[in-house]
Amino acid sequence: MRMIDVGDKASTRRVAVASGLVRMSPETLRLVEEGRIEKGDVLATARLAAILGAKRTPEIVPLCHPIALTKVEPELWIDRDAGAVRVRVLAETVDRTGVEMEALTAVSAACLTVYDMCKSVEAAIEIDAVRLDSKSGGKSGDWRR
Numbered sequence: 781m782r783m784i785d786v787g788d789k790a791s792t793r794r795v796a797v798a799s800g801l802v803r804m805s806p807e808t809l810r811l812v813e814e815g816r817i818e819k820g821d822v823l824a825t826a827r828l829a830a831i832l833g834a835k836r837t838p839e840i841v842p843l844c845h846p847i848a849l850t851k852v853e854p855e856l857w858i859d860r861d862a863g864a865v866r867v868r869v870l871a872e873t874v875d876r877t878g879v880e881m882e883a884l885t886a887v888s889a890a891c892l893t894v895y896d897m898c899k900s901v902e903a904a905i906e907i908d909a910v911r912l913d914s915k916s917g918g919k920s921g922d923w924r925r
Contacts, residue, residue, distance in 0.1 A: 781842075782843070784843075784877075786877045789876040789918075789919075790876065792874065792876075792918060793872070793874050793917050794873050794874070794875065794877075794879045794915070794917030794918055795870065795915065796870070796878065796879045796912060796914065796915040796916075797868065797869070797871075797883060797912075797914045797915075798868075798869055798871075798883035798884045798887045798912050799866070799867060799869070799887060799913050800866075800867045800887040800888070800891045800910035800911070801859070801862065801867065801909055802865045802867070802898075802905060803863055803864045803905065803906040803907075803908055804864065805902055806860070807902075808902045809864070809865070812858065812894075817901065819897045819900075822893075822894055822898065823857075823858075823865070825893055826854070826856050826867070826889075826890040826891075826893040827854045827890065829893035830852065830854035830867070830869050830889055830890040831854060831886065832889065833889025834849060834871050834883070834889075835849060840885060841881050844881050845876075847873045847877060847879065847882070848873055848875055849872070849873050849879070850873055851871065852871050852872075853870040853871075855868045855869070856868075867887050868913075869890070871883040878915060879915075880915050883912065884910065884912060888907075888910055891907045891910065911925070913925050
């Protein structure tokens with residue numbers, strides 16, 4: 781294993797968007813929506829966790845380069861039809877390597893925070909569909925799911 785040498789790469793604007801969801805019962809979802817989870821505001825706390833997760837990615841993913849994040853923009857919303865809290869994170873940098881791992885780590889941290897805050901109400905919560913939706917910048921160019 782080795783960390784890839786990015787020393788000769790040019791710094792360019794790079795953007796990645798990742799998403800995921802946390803499935804739960806309609807009753808638990810209603811408690812989240814109404815702000816009645818004992819630990820506090822689930823969506824606000826998960827947004828903060830997403831930002832922190834993006835910033836800490838190189839400490840969690842062993843071969844990931846530390847990069848200078850210029851933006852981490854988490855969105856969380858309740859999707860009653862899916863029975864879930866949906867998470868979407870846009871991460872941006874001007875650096876020599878991509879920002880996909882930061883976006884994915886941010887989504888994962890947000891999903892885990894939703895799970896943690898709701899687990900006392902429901903044991904059957906599921907984290908699902910964490911994935912990269914798009915990326916741009918760098919020599920490989922743009923990609924969209």
